[in-house]
Amino acid sequence: MKSDTDTLSSNRVIAADFIVNAGWIATVDANDTVFQNASLAVKNGVILGVGPQAECAQRFQADKIIDMPDHLLCPGFINGHNHAAMNLLRGFADDLPLMTWLEQHIWPTESKYVDEEFAEDGVRLAIAEMLKSGTSCFTDMYFFPDITAKLAHQYGMRAQVAFPVLELETAWASGPEEYIDKGLQVIDDFKHSSFANVCFGPHSPYTVSRATLERVATLANELDANIHIHAHETRQEVSAFIEEHKIRPLELLNDIGLASPRLQCAHMVHASDSDIELLAATGTHVIHCVRSNLKLASGLFRMHNMLEAGVNVGLGTDGAASNNSLNMLSEMNISAIMAKAVAGKADAVTASQALRAATINGARAIGREDAIGSLEAGKQADFFAIDVNRVECLPMYEPVSHLVYTAQNSHITDVWTAGEKRVEDGQLLHMDTIALREKANQWRKTLSA
Amino acid sequence: MKSDTDTLSSNRVIAADFIVNAGWIATVDANDTVFQNASLAVKNGVILGVGPQAECAQRFQADKIIDMPDHLLCPGFINGHNHAAMNLLRGFADDLPLMTWLEQHIWPTESKYVDEEFAEDGVRLAIAEMLKSGTSCFTDMYFFPDITAKLAHQYGMRAQVAFPVLELETAWASGPEEYIDKGLQVIDDFKHSSFANVCFGPHSPYTVSRATLERVATLANELDANIHIHAHETRQEVSAFIEEHKIRPLELLNDIGLASPRLQCAHMVHASDSDIELLAATGTHVIHCVRSNLKLASGLFRMHNMLEAGVNVGLGTDGAASNNSLNMLSEMNISAIMAKAVAGKADAVTASQALRAATINGARAIGREDAIGSLEAGKQADFFAIDVNRVECLPMYEPVSHLVYTAQNSHITDVWTAGEKRVEDGQLLHMDTIALREKANQWRKTLSA
Numbered sequence: 001m002k003s004d005t006d007t008l009s010s011n012r013v014i015a016a017d018f019i020v021n022a023g024w025i026a027t028v029d030a031n032d033t034v035f036q037n038a039s040l041a042v043k044n045g046v047i048l049g050v051g052p053q054a055e056c057a058q059r060f061q062a063d064k065i066i067d068m069p070d071h072l073l074c075p076g077f078i079n080g081h082n083h084a085a086m087n088l089l090r091g092f093a094d095d096l097p098l099m100t101w102l103e104q105h106i107w108p109t110e111s112k113y114v115d116e117e118f119a120e121d122g123v124r125l126a127i128a129e130m131l132k133s134g135t136s137c138f139t140d141m142y143f144f145p146d147i148t149a150k151l152a153h154q155y156g157m158r159a160q161v162a163f164p165v166l167e168l169e170t171a172w173a174s175g176p177e178e179y180i181d182k183g184l185q186v187i188d189d190f191k192h193s194s195f196a197n198v199c200f201g202p203h204s205p206y207t208v209s210r211a212t213l214e215r216v217a218t219l220a221n222e223l224d225a226n227i228h229i230h231a232h233e234t235r236q237e238v239s240a241f242i243e244e245h246k247i248r249p250l251e252l253l254n255d256i257g258l259a260s261p262r263l264q265c266a267h268m269v270h271a272s273d274s275d276i277e278l279l280a281a282t283g284t285h286v287i288h289c290v291r292s293n294l295k296l297a298s299g300l301f302r303m304h305n306m307l308e309a310g311v312n313v314g315l316g317t318d319g320a321a322s323n324n325s326l327n328m329l330s331e332m333n334i335s336a337i338m339a340k341a342v343a344g345k346a347d348a349v350t351a352s353q354a355l356r357a358a359t360i361n362g363a364r365a366i367g368r369e370d371a372i373g374s375l376e377a378g379k380q381a382d383f384f385a386i387d388v389n390r391v392e393c394l395p396m397y398e399p400v401s402h403l404v405y406t407a408q409n410s411h412i413t414d415v416w417t418a419g420e421k422r423v424e425d426g427q428l429l430h431m432d433t434i435a436l437r438e439k440a441n442q443w444r445k446t447l448s449a
Numbered sequence: 450m451k452s453d454t455d456t457l458s459s460n461r462v463i464a465a466d467f468i469v470n471a472g473w474i475a476t477v478d479a480n481d482t483v484f485q486n487a488s489l490a491v492k493n494g495v496i497l498g499v500g501p502q503a504e505c506a507q508r509f510q511a512d513k514i515i516d517m518p519d520h521l522l523c524p525g526f527i528n529g530h531n532h533a534a535m536n537l538l539r540g541f542a543d544d545l546p547l548m549t550w551l552e553q554h555i556w557p558t559e560s561k562y563v564d565e566e567f568a569e570d571g572v573r574l575a576i577a578e579m580l581k582s583g584t585s586c587f588t589d590m591y592f593f594p595d596i597t598a599k600l601a602h603q604y605g606m607r608a609q610v611a612f613p614v615l616e617l618e619t620a621w622a623s624g625p626e627e628y629i630d631k632g633l634q635v636i637d638d639f640k641h642s643s644f645a646n647v648c649f650g651p652h653s654p655y656t657v658s659r660a661t662l663e664r665v666a667t668l669a670n671e672l673d674a675n676i677h678i679h680a681h682e683t684r685q686e687v688s689a690f691i692e693e694h695k696i697r698p699l700e701l702l703n704d705i706g707l708a709s710p711r712l713q714c715a716h717m718v719h720a721s722d723s724d725i726e727l728l729a730a731t732g733t734h735v736i737h738c739v740r741s742n743l744k745l746a747s748g749l750f751r752m753h754n755m756l757e758a759g760v761n762v763g764l765g766t767d768g769a770a771s772n773n774s775l776n777m778l779s780e781m782n783i784s785a786i787m788a789k790a791v792a793g794k795a796d797a798v799t800a801s802q803a804l805r806a807a808t809i810n811g812a813r814a815i816g817r818e819d820a821i822g823s824l825e826a827g828k829q830a831d832f833f834a835i836d837v838n839r840v841e842c843l844p845m846y847e848p849v850s851h852l853v854y855t856a857q858n859s860h861i862t863d864v865w866t867a868g869e870k871r872v873e874d875g876q877l878l879h880m881d882t883i884a885l886r887e888k889a890n891q892w893r894k895t896l897s898a
Binding site: 094095096128129132293296297323325330334336341344345347350389391392394395396397406433440443444448 | 537539544550746747772779786787790792793795799800838840842844847857877882893896897
């Protein structure tokens with residue numbers, strides 16, 4: 001922990017909307033600076049400054065001072081891969097082989113029940129779960145992206161909403177042309193939202209044709225839009241692709257100009273050394289979904305090798321149907337300890353690296369590292385406070401280690417996005433919890449029938 | 450979920466001390482019976498009966514009825530491997546290679562600071578953490594086992610306290626003879642305790658001589674006492690042992706008559722097929738410590754193979770210095786999803802199997818499956834209630850799957866051991882939380898100095 005006065009360079013006293021005085025602040029800046037007895041000043045939803053309390057007291061003033069001496073402040077988590085509406089299918093069919101799970105349970109249920117109402121109720125439930133657990137931004141890929149974007153905007157949650165592109169007909173669109181046409185409309189509808197950001201979500205190289213992927217590449221290039229795709233999730237999917245196309249899936253994405261800093265590949269469990277080199281060389285981002293990959297027995301991700309090669313790795317939960325939760329604290333914990341075991345080195349992927357993966361790396365993956373992902377002057381005030389003085393977690397020697405290896409979800413007490421409090425003392429401020437419960441239980445009855 | 454009337458065979462109405470009516474009860478009996486709208490009747494700390502509410506209402510009566518329609522009742526977790534006093538070293542030195550961690554941080558700190566006061570404060574803190582998270586029984590292996598046994602007895606927590614046996618001098622004893630002499634005294638001191646059960650804890654085949662292990666085998670045999678040992682934790686430890694002794698560590702334990710249903714091997718990460726066969730053939734128990742093994746990069750445990758071979762596998766947290774928590778819900782979750790990935794099968798190690806590992810298998814490992822580990826008539830009333838209707842975890846399709854893959858620690862609201870409530874609404878009833886916090890923070894200052 002060190003003092004950093006870079007953000008406190010001017011001498012003028014600035015009026016803030018509010019100042020939080022916290023026991024600790026993990027900034028996740030370029031130096032992983034952690035301040036003790038520190039302040040965060042916010043105005044108009046933006047961070048004015050972060051630093052030691054004594055210095056901030058000279059630089060900022062506010063009528064509203066929030067004292068949290070037992071808390072650590074941290075940038076809001078960025079969940080890099082989700083299918084939010086699938087919260088309604090959480091635990092719907094567990095402990096089954098992957099293809100049985102998909103073909104006999106998930107797909108038939110989706111084709112029978114997924115509609116606007118399903119999307120609306122599922123996404124709302126997912127937003128509730130994510131906000132309560134400190135997630136301030138998520139990437140989604142599911143049908144009815146317009147509903148996801150609308151709800152993200154409504155509840156003040158940041159979202160990169162990847163509209164689906166598939167070859168086959170679903171409740172949302174009939175084929176690739178309609179998926180893309182409707183998706184372009186959603187991009188347009190939300191172009192002025194500060195919360196929802198819409199992008200292309202072609203499902204995967206093995207489910208979307210080369211022609212469609214080429215069209216996506218052209219359009220995304222014209223619009224300077226991101227592309228979010230599943231890639232290299234299972235061994236079988238990669239080997240079948242190679243057999244059919246005589247090229248690795250990532251190489252195909254590169255051949256058609258998709259591999260770039262605008263592309264995020266979710267999963268990448270089965271990445272060869274050459275895949276890792278190609279990811280690093282092209283600046284393609286990877287979203288690691290450790291709990292989903294383990295639970296579906298997809299394989300063991302080589303996070304250590306990815307980071308060493310310079311690949312930007314963010315973390316994602318995947319949907320609650322495979323996870324079975326949207327708990328970024330747990331993703332961060334398991335990704336770090338798994339990476340050590342896979343690398344065979346207890347110092348591989350440190351607590352700080354895991355925290356970066358859950359925050360700033362996720363921001364970089366969606367091209368928003370200028371605005372979110374760390375607590376620095378000028379960035380959006382998206383952050384949470386976690387009580388690090390709970391008896392079941394003491395003593396605490398180092399706050400980031402505590403956060404990654406020891407802390408529990410319920411210790412996250414307060415969550416802000418754009419400087420507005422969304423969760424207070426563990427309770428959602430702007431969502432009707434009773435109604436959410438009722439909806440979830442109704443859907444359970446319907447889907448179990 | 451099915452109805453089970455085996456436990457309700459008589460017609461006499463029996464007076465209970467109290468009856469809990471719960472939404473669900475996971476009995477963890479031989480058939481993994483889960484009752485919906487069920488009751489648990491308790492008298493004198495013992496379970497009188499478990500079954501559907503309507504049937505129990507005819508069989509039992511009590512003045513005190515506890516209604517928990519949103520809760521699932523579950524047998525208390527059995528933490529099969531811990532070094533409770535090391536709670537004071539939680540997060541003391543993370544992200545370091547194993548030998549650096551041990552040789553430069555843990556061992557020097559232990560040799561400087563571990564005394565009666567350290568043990569007392571550390572164990573009390575660990576008991577608080579374990580009780581709050583639904584653990585009703587733990588195995589401990591650390592210096593000052595008399596203090597651990599005393600505190601377990603005092604707070605009504607069941608413990609198998611393995612007194613350490615080492616060759617080298619520590620604060621507790623000068624060498625193997627004194628360790629054993631003092632340990633035998635502790636066995637004697639607690640022979641009438643219904644909570645603390647003392648047994649032999651030779652550290653490991655690679656740190657304890659063959660002669661000492663033989664003496665332990667003889668004495669444990671005479672006393673019909675259990676033996677708890679670390680074995681096959683790291684690849685390097687196993688290969689170095691083979692090089693020196695021309696025999697695998699487990700084979701040595703078998704040669705001197707230790708491998709039996711009275712032996713528990715903690716870790717067993719590096720188990721060959723022949724090791725697994727030997728474990729199964731001798732009825733030797735294994736305690737799997739998944740989070741510790743991952744975090745210290747010890748390796749990937751083959752839980753699926755162990756269970757298939759018929760080995761009894763319980764779960765343990767290991768000490769908080771390597772874990773960094775004593776959270777059995779998380780152990781259960783990670784052990785299940787890890788096992789799937791290691792086996793390459795999404796149906797390997799189901800939620801029910803993981804719950805068995807965290808409860809009845811742990812009871813069997815310490816020879817107490819007649820008394821604890823499941824909710825059945827005649828067993829001790831050691832159980833917890835978990836709220837399964839929290840908005841962040843809905844919907845719930847199957848309660849055991851919910852418990853293993855979705856539930857959070859803080860949803861465990863009430864915990865009983867021997868029919869007495871130890872935790873109510875998330876708060877410890879018989880422990881001074883403020884004093885515990887102060888002690889933990891004092892030790893942090895001392896140990897960081």
